[in-house]
Amino acid sequence: MKIRSHRIITCGLALVAVTSMLAVLPGLRSNVRESTVVFTPAIAAEEEIKAEARSVDIDGAIVGEVLVNGKPVLRIRTYAGGLTPVERADVVARRLNELATKLGTAKIHSGVVRSQAAVMADDELIVTADNAHAAMNGTTPSALAETWSANLASALGRPVAVAGEAATVAAVDTADEDQDKKVVPILSIGSGLRVGAALVVGPSSQVEKVKVVAQLEANFKGARIRGLVPIETESLKELHRVPETSVAGIADIKL
């Protein structure tokens, strides 16, 4: 009996611990935002890509500058691994020349390598943007990596597309060419007041009928529910929902 009750407790506690872990894990996703700068190859692979390094005097400090096809791409300002800034720039230039064939078609982007922001060609590392350089440029390592990626792409003659949150959202949003959009007020059914604005989507013929989005508020076991219904009149006495339309965005502003 002693052994059985001991086992029951142990099993029960283990079950609670495992359940908690499994439930909490999804919410513990990294909050690190990875903004990547993505470029579409726009030059022929056979075009020559030439990278070189040179020494530049900036305010009395000797800086190593990396040029691609004669255009400055980045500057190395610190010593590391026993190398001077110019020697480090030379290492980067040689790496770019080694990747010359690949650079013609590779996706140039900023990413993270061993927890450091970096400029990459597909999955090949070109250079890391460390904290020291970011501080000297008054920015963050990821932003500096994006800038260097943009410079490299520009030197290679490619268009620049920033794939951060806003660009991703906008790009995804424009994918539905057969749908129309409209911004309308949100009216609270409880108070009748305008409590925000909503972006309504659907077929053009239906979206044009939408006048407001009615907001039904309720509480369910501690969760606040806001039902959003696109309707064709501003009267909230009866909700005449416009079929085939729904809410695609909300803004907490008063019109």
Place this chain on the structure above:
Amino acid sequence: MPRKLVAALVLVAFLVAFVGVAANASVIGSAVKLFGIGFVVTKFGGQIDKFINTLMNQKGVKWEGTTKVVPIISIGAGGYIGAAQVAGAPEIVKLTKAVGQGEANIGTFRGKLLIPMSTTNPLKGVKKVKGVGVTAIIDFPL
């Protein structure tokens, strides 16, 4: 104190606490704090969905197809920030795993875009599900 008695007391205390929490009106709020939004949506999503549909039916509102409650995930950070009810054709609603939320400026609209997705990890790419719309937003007390 005998081990058996201690074990029984611990078990009783656990059961009382659990029942107490369950009986509490803010059970979902407590669950969110303990286990996170993902767990709550999995556990209570069906009940929330049914509650919303009942609420809507009382107002004479019905949606085409079926509905489902999924988590809202921040497109920029990848974190779970709430839940949403989506509606559409059954086979398309089934594909919908989450709603991605991102800040957007589209014309005169400056706010939060809600994008039904077939993935719960927008950091690896937002896979939009077409033909599904957001019909309700669920906010959890944090």
